[in-house]
Structures are given as structure tokens and as C-alpha cells.
Amino acid sequence: MGFFGMLFDNGEIVGKCFLCDSPLRKFEAEQLADSNYICKTCVAEKGIDLINKDSAGKHLNTTENVLEQIKKNGFAMPDQFKPSKRVPGNDCTSCAYLEIDEPRRLFNLPYVVSRFLAKNKAFERIHPFEDLVDFQLIDDGTEIIDGNSIVGAALGALTFGGAGGIIGSGLRDKKVTKECNKLEIKVVLNDISNPVEYINLIDFPVERSEPLFDSMYANAQECLSLLAIILKQNQEQAKKQIPTSTADNTDAIVEQIRKYKSLLDDGIITQDEFNAKKKQLLGL
Secondary structure (H helix, E strand, O other): OOHHHHHHHHOEEEEEEEOOOOOEHHHHHHOOOOOEEHHHHHHOOOOOOOOOOOOOOOOOOHHHHHHHHHHOOOOOOOOOOOEEEEOOOOOOOOOOOOOEEEEOOOOEEOOOOOOOOOOEEEEOOOHHHHHEEEEEEEEEEEEEEEEEOOOOOOOOOOOOOOOOOOOOOHHHHHOOEEEEEOOOEEEEEEEOOOOEEEEEEEEOOOEOHHHHHHHHHHHHHHHHHHHHHHHHOOOOOOOOHHOOOHHHHHHHHHHHHHHHHHHHOOOOOHHHHHHHHHHHHOOO
């Protein structure tokens, strides 16, 4: 939940967003003409226009109309990307900082460009987990932490659902200045045409003692934790794909032949059966 969301949270859940399945409080939700709800975060991220209302202020847009807009705008449909985990923006009308679609092993770095006297322009940056190479937290131009340095035994078997506290709050102790002018996460990708993307958390002066900075740093920690889990999964997957060495294969074959020879000596299998199995193991 963003900083302003914490200020105005009334705790009442009115429904779920039909796009992302997020439970919604009243101030976070828009109710469509067919009674479905959509969250304001999805509205911002997908560039959805909900200006059609009747004289009583109720939406005339339907679920079908919203899906048509998403397709027209060139964004991923719900059957292509649906966030199972989201680090929300600083308020309910902002796009998220990071989204995870765990079943499809995809992550999204959405952002919106504000335009003067024109509708804001939304963008999706969806990547497969395997494309994540590294990441760094950068505070006023100084690298505070590197992704590969924190991916290790400390992560254990944590899942995306419990990722929020992996990266400790002690990180902020590495900066002693009273004010932060820029806080961002550099995401390194396995993509020659687009090797680096950024998650921008702060791009204006904020006192480090302010609640807003605490909120932004908490968002940074959660993003780092989620990215660390993806990176760890990538490393574990890579280890599984490393082919067994020739020496290891040879030792395994010899051990198998010895086992069948023992069965032959004990009279459990015949000489012909042993010879056939031996040829099979040796690839003859």
C-alpha cells in the first residue's frame, strides 16, 4: 500500500479487480456498468479511459469495453499477464513499481509518463524471469547493494508471498546525507537491444526523516526482495541444466555394472541378462 493509501485506508473491501484479482477498498476501486470492479492501478497502467459516465456519475464502461481498450492500447491481456504479486505505487492511482506473474514466470516494470495538456502515456515492460541478470539499488548515484551479492543461503526457501522483509532496513545506514534526491533500482537484463531498465522510486528532494522516505524505502526493499528471489530461482535452474561431466557418467556406469554383477553372482539374474544389461549401459 502506498503512503497516501495508508492515510486514507478505511479497511472496507468492496470487491476484487477483474484484471488483477486484487482485493479493493472503496477508494481504490472503480465499479463498471456491469458491476465488475477495476482497480485504479490497472486503470493507470493499461491507459484505460473511464470518462463515460451517466448524469448520476456512474460508469457506462463495461468489462468488454475495458478489455477492448487494453487490446487497442497494445497491453497484455489478463490471459497473457496477471500479477500474482505487486509492489504498489505511492498512491492507488499510480502504476506499480514491480509486478510478478509467478505462474507464467514473468515480471513487469510498468511506468507512466506524465504529459502536459495531454493524457498520460503508460508503458509495460514485461520480461521472463530468465532475462534477469542482476540488479542494484542506487541512492543519489551511489550503489548501495548488488543483487548477486545478496542472493545466497540467507534467502532460503522463501517464496514471493513472503518476500517483503528479505532485504533489511539496515541498508539505509550506508547513506549519511539528510536528503535524498534520487532513489532507483537498476535492473540488468539479458537483452542486447535493451540491457538496462530502471525502477524510479524518488526523483525529487525528500528528507530522509520524512514518512514519505520511509514508505519509498519500504517499497525499494520489497522490490529488491522479489528480484532476489527471481535471481536465486534463475541460478538454481541453471545448476539443474549443467550437464553431468564425463567422469561422473563413467563412475555411475561402472557402479551400475558392479551392481548387476553382484546380482549375477547371487544367481538373481542370468549371464545372458547380465551381458545384455552391460551392453546397454556401455552403449554397445
